[in-house]
Amino acid sequence: MQFKKILGQENIKQQLIKTVEENRVSHAQLFLSPEGCGAFPLAVAYAQYINCLQKTNDDSCGECSNCRKYEKYIHPDLHFSFPFYAKHKEDTAELYIEEWRNMLLENPYFDLNTWRSQINPEKSKQANINISECHSIIKKLSYKAFEAETKVLIMWLPEYLDSQGNALLKIIEEPPANTLFILVANNQEKVLSTLLSRTQIVKIKALPNEVISNYLMAEKSLEEAEAHQYSFLADGNLVEAERLVLHMEDKSADLFTNWLRLGYGNKVTDMIAFTDEMSSWGREGQKNFLRYGINFLRECSLLLNGVEEMVKLPPNILETAKKLTTHVLTQNMINALVIELESAHYHVERNANPKILFLDVSLQLVKIIKFKTFPKGTQYILD
Numbered sequence: 001m002q003f004k005k006i007l008g009q010e011n012i013k014q015q016l017i018k019t020v021e022e023n024r025v026s027h028a029q030l031f032l033s034p035e036g037c038g039a040f041p042l043a044v045a046y047a048q049y050i051n052c053l054q055k056t057n058d059d060s061c062g063e064c065s066n067c068r069k070y071e072k073y074i075h076p077d078l079h080f081s082f083p084f085y086a087k088h089k090e091d092t093a094e095l096y097i098e099e100w101r102n103m104l105l106e107n108p109y110f111d112l113n114t115w116r117s118q119i120n121p122e123k124s125k126q127a128n129i130n131i132s133e134c135h136s137i138i139k140k141l142s143y144k145a146f147e148a149e150t151k152v153l154i155m156w157l158p159e160y161l162d163s164q165g166n167a168l169l170k171i172i173e174e175p176p177a178n179t180l181f182i183l184v185a186n187n188q189e190k191v192l193s194t195l196l197s198r199t200q201i202v203k204i205k206a207l208p209n210e211v212i213s214n215y216l217m218a219e220k221s222l223e224e225a226e227a228h229q230y231s232f233l234a235d236g237n238l239v240e241a242e243r244l245v246l247h248m249e250d251k252s253a254d255l256f257t258n259w260l261r262l263g264y265g266n267k268v269t270d271m272i273a274f275t276d277e278m279s280s281w282g283r284e285g286q287k288n289f290l291r292y293g294i295n296f297l298r299e300c301s302l303l304l305n306g307v308e309e310m311v312k313l314p315p316n317i318l319e320t321a322k323k324l325t326t327h328v329l330t331q332n333m334i335n336a337l338v339i340e341l342e343s344a345h346y347h348v349e350r351n352a353n354p355k356i357l358f359l360d361v362s363l364q365l366v367k368i369i370k371f372k373t374f375p376k377g378t379q380y381i382l383d
């Protein structure tokens with residue numbers, strides 16, 4: 001993880017780099033931050049920077065032997081500890097290291113909900129960092145570093161250490177040579193006070209709304225007003241912002257595929273219920289729905305053209321798209337529908353009455369996919 005891959009947080013990056021330049025890296029640090037602002041990736045980037053063999057004055061190189069292993073989270077001198085569900089008393093976090101790495105590789109911004117969904121716990125069980133894990137940490141850190149200059153242990157959510165976590169006090173106070181502890185916490189009150197008093201606290205702030213909305217526009221193709229809306233709701237939490245976008249996409253996906261089915265079944269009464277639902281989504285939601293529809297149809301077009309490897313749809317939606325392109329949708333229909341949706345998008349932006357607009361688009365949909373009649377002026381490929 002290089003600093004440049006981390007969203008915002010420029011001041012804290014500079015502050016961390018300075019501790020390395022001035023050779024005053026404290027051996028036990030507690031990164032304290034609200035959720036979803038990147039404290040965990042910052043901890044990894046900091047550790048990588050410390051161990052990079054060709055660091056510059058603003059980042060690690062990303063290419064030396066240490067960086068390469070850090071980037072995959074497999075460096076032998078980089079250890080992770082995190083809350084987990086012990087099946088047996090002697091289980092340690094090592095039991096879940098593969099799920100952990102996979103999650104980090106997919107997205108280094110996550111929260112406890114993300115982590116829980118990776119390890120599929122039994123509902124009744126409480127995640128924690130148990131005493132066996134503490135003993136395993138002490139053992140791991142007692143070895144000499146294998147490849148890097150500094151051994152690093154990053155503990156995510158030390159709030160989940162129970163009182164047995166005090167077993168770690170001695171090693172944190174008098175660590176073996178060249179050892180760095182970084183604890184990444186969200187809730188200072190829930191961290192053992194004995195740990196707090198032995199660590200240097202590094203405070204990391206929530207991300208400004210503007211940073212999140214710029215990210216959503218650049219990476220998630222959201223329009224400005226919509227990006228502002230989500231970043232406002234997420235309140236500085238990038239994990240939450242991404243979750244909101246995903247939720248909106250899921251909702252749009254369900255409604256859009258259902259709408260296609262209604263059109264194919266010529267279910268005009270249900271179409272009216274659909275227009276009522278659409279009216280309640282508000283202008284940004286309606287535009288989002290239409291844009292989702294346009295993208296979905298373009299993906300369907302790729303399927304029709306036999307380039308499934310280029311299709312970027314999640315597995316469940318891909319199944320639906322395959323069924324639709326096998327049994328219902330032709331290229332001509334897709335072309336005609338995209339024109340209708342683009343025109344609807346244009347009219348939503350200009351404050352058209354949503355009930356009239358979506359009813360009209362729905363009737364066009366029935367004409368196109370049920371009766372195969374296409375509006376004039378559309379360029380067609382012969383089916």
Ligand SMILES: [Zn+2]
Pocket residue numbers: 051052053054055060061062063064065066067068
């Ligand atoms: Zn490097």
